[in-house]
Amino acid sequence: MGKMHRRDFLRLGGAATAAAVFPSIIPSSVLGAEAPSKRINIGVVGTGGMGRSLLNGALKVNGTLLRAVCDVDRYHREQAAGMINKQYGNKDCLLFNDFRELTRRDDIDAVIVATPDHWHALPAIDAVRHGKDIYVEKPLTLTIEEGRVLVAEMRKHKRIGQTGTQQRSSAGFHKAAELIRNGHLGKISRAEVKIPANNKHCPAEWTEDPVPEGLDYDMWLGPAPWAPFTRQRTHYQFRFQLDYAGGQTTNWGAHYIDIAQWALGHDEGGPVSYEGYGEFPSTGLFTAPTSINVVATYADGTILTVRNREGVLDGTVRFHGERGWIDVSRSRLLASDPKILDEKIAETGVHLYKSRSHMGDFIECVRTRKNPISDIAIGHRTTTICNIGNIAMQLRRPLQWDPSKEEFVNDAVANRMRSRAMRAPWSLA
Amino acid sequence: MANDDNAKRADNDPLKNAQSSNRDAVFTWAPDPWEEVVKLEYGGDRSFATTVQNMVFAAEPKEFPNIEKKLLKALGNKNCTLAAQDCLCRLIGVVGSEACLGVVEPLLVEEKTSHLARLALEPIPGAKVDDVLRVALPKLKGVIKAGLIGTIAVRQSDKSVAAELEKIKNDASEPEMVREAATNALNRIRS
Numbered sequence: 250m251g252k253m254h255r256r257d258f259l260r261l262g263g264a265a266t267a268a269a270v271f272p273s274i275i276p277s278s279v280l281g282a283e284a285p286s287k288r289i290n291i292g293v294v295g296t297g298g299m300g301r302s303l304l305n306g307a308l309k310v311n312g313t314l315l316r317a318v319c320d321v322d323r324y325h326r327e328q329a330a331g332m333i334n335k336q337y338g339n340k341d342c343l344l345f346n347d348f349r350e351l352t353r354r355d356d357i358d359a360v361i362v363a364t365p366d367h368w369h370a371l372p373a374i375d376a377v378r379h380g381k382d383i384y385v386e387k388p389l390t391l392t393i394e395e396g397r398v399l400v401a402e403m404r405k406h407k408r409i410g411q412t413g414t415q416q417r418s419s420a421g422f423h424k425a426a427e428l429i430r431n432g433h434l435g436k437i438s439r440a441e442v443k444i445p446a447n448n449k450h451c452p453a454e455w456t457e458d459p460v461p462e463g464l465d466y467d468m469w470l471g472p473a474p475w476a477p478f479t480r481q482r483t484h485y486q487f488r489f490q491l492d493y494a495g496g497q498t499t500n501w502g503a504h505y506i507d508i509a510q511w512a513l514g515h516d517e518g519g520p521v522s523y524e525g526y527g528e529f530p531s532t533g534l535f536t537a538p539t540s541i542n543v544v545a546t547y548a549d550g551t552i553l554t555v556r557n558r559e560g561v562l563d564g565t566v567r568f569h570g571e572r573g574w575i576d577v578s579r580s581r582l583l584a585s586d587p588k589i590l591d592e593k594i595a596e597t598g599v600h601l602y603k604s605r606s607h608m609g610d611f612i613e614c615v616r617t618r619k620n621p622i623s624d625i626a627i628g629h630r631t632t633t634i635c636n637i638g639n640i641a642m643q644l645r646r647p648l649q650w651d652p653s654k655e656e657f658v659n660d661a662v663a664n665r666m667r668s669r670a671m672r673a674p675w676s677l678a
Numbered sequence: 679m680a681n682d683d684n685a686k687r688a689d690n691d692p693l694k695n696a697q698s699s700n701r702d703a704v705f706t707w708a709p710d711p712w713e714e715v716v717k718l719e720y721g722g723d724r725s726f727a728t729t730v731q732n733m734v735f736a737a738e739p740k741e742f743p744n745i746e747k748k749l750l751k752a753l754g755n756k757n758c759t760l761a762a763q764d765c766l767c768r769l770i771g772v773v774g775s776e777a778c779l780g781v782v783e784p785l786l787v788e789e790k791t792s793h794l795a796r797l798a799l800e801p802i803p804g805a806k807v808d809d810v811l812r813v814a815l816p817k818l819k820g821v822i823k824a825g826l827i828g829t830i831a832v833r834q835s836d837k838s839v840a841a842e843l844e845k846i847k848n849d850a851s852e853p854e855m856v857r858e859a860a861t862n863a864l865n866r867i868r869s
Binding site for chain 1: 829831
């Protein structure tokens with residue numbers, strides 16, 4: 250038997266112990282969601298805007314205790330700790346600069362990872378190896394290989410993991426996906442994903458800036474190649490630099506491609522061929538594509554297109570089928586014939602996993618040990634499509650992909666681009 | 679007429695005083711991106727590096743040996759900047775072969791360039807690459823040794839290094855990060 254972790258022990262032994270020892274009248278606070286034995290102790294790694302938003306969500310879920318925060322920017326971690334301490338009326342929140350001090354604690358059950366993308370995989374893997382369940386922001390990983398290792402470690406250590414593709418926990422997306430999965434549009438010929446264009450821009454050249462006091466810049470770079478600090482490199486704008494993220498292809502693509510995968514029933518696979526026609530900045534700090542145009546084809550012939558567009562903050566995915574189309578985004582659910590949207594799913598039909606709180610679903614699954622709505626393996630498949638899209642746009646030639654082997658067919662160059670050597674001392678090993 | 683023209687030209691105009699016979703050459707001259715990439719600086723104009731990258735990505739497999747030669751010539755230039763080494767090593771990692779070892783191996787043992795060398799070598803298959811990594815292992819110390827161990831582990835192609843890693847793992851004189859890297863590497867190699 251492998252090492253038993255705190256939550257496994259509480260899950261298996263807590264009820265029996267309670268029945269044998271506790272008196273017959275027990276306050277609900279002891280056996281309810283707030284009971285220490287059922288309480289989920291959470292640590293947050295990465296407390297920038299997204300991390301604090303997730304932290305706030307976790308604070309609202311019954312039966313959670315936010316115990317610790319970690320960020321390489323002192324300002325961010327102190328802000329996050331302040332939010333937690335204010336909520337609990339104490340000063341108990343632990344603060345760390347190095348994620349390993351958090352992920353290796355015995356009194357943490359679950360870890361939320363909301364760092365920049367190049368820092369998703371390593372804290373998540375370390376947490377899993379130390380018996381923690383994980384909630385990892387999208388896009389799940391920076392490279393395909395990172396995702397493969399994370400999924401393998403999840404299986405090996407039997408951990409629960411949610412990807413932060415929260416659109417699955419939204420009623421409109423659920424309804425659209427369920428209608429499509431149950432054939433209410435007939436056979437689907439294509440899914441068109443449109444995502445926002447880059448919302449930040451940089452000059453053709455840049456200069457080195459002093460590292461702000463309180464930012465551990467070497468730790469911020471982490472596994473990425475060394476480069477001088479400049480103001481636009483780090484917070485938020487990291488996502489437009491391929492050393493740290495995949496641009497809007499992975500930032501927004503991770504949301505809308507995810508809905509396409511869900512509706513089309515390809516959560517365990519993905520398209521088998523890709524073509525990309527992107528444009529990348531030829532100079533300046535930003536390296537991620539400014540124009541995104543990817544065409545991918547599933548084995549059954551269904552086409553998935555991904556394009557970006559200027560001036561829009563939300564994305565959309567439009568499914569075209571034999572009976573017309575359904576178009577879904579965060580702000581609307583439309584159909585070529587609105588009556589399609591009123592059709593009921595047959596009792597014997599496919600009823601997709603239903604969640605109305607992405608964080609709540611994760612916490613519930615930590616308790617029940619069931620896979621959450623955006624299981625890490627699902628998030629890995631979605632992120633793989635995003636990353637292949639970027640590779641296809643860089644190589645500008647058709648690529649064949651084998652989803653079962655997770656490798657390109659007869660393309661050594663593309664296969665080498667599935668991974669990147671990490672800067673020391675970091676490694677995927 | 680020619681003299682009148684010259685009088686009107688600015689002193690820094692390359693056509694000033696140019697003979698009509700070589701004016702065409704002046705007009706058609708363009709920098710060679712394979713030479714310009716060597717001068718790349720962090721924060722500077724990287725359009726020549728982008729041109730080189732585009733040529734690498736667009737190359738057919740039969741062109742790889744020639745492309746690799748050009749990348750190695752640039753990387754081996756004594757004036758090659760750190761930013762250029764970074765750019766070139768990544769591209770060697772995409773299309774390179776064991777032919778790169780002579781130029782890349784010296785970068786592996788230097789603290790500033792060790793990661794760049796691994797960006798080139800980690801994806802390149804072959805026993806000769808494994809040999810270079812294994813031979814470098816006892817030469818390195820501290821953080822770059824941990825990095826090298828990680829690359830050996832990720833490649834998973836050299837099982838013969840396990841005994842050396844076992845020794846490092848149990849060597850109390852090694853820093854904790856190096857011993858942890860060896861422990862993780864052994865788990866990966868044996869999985």
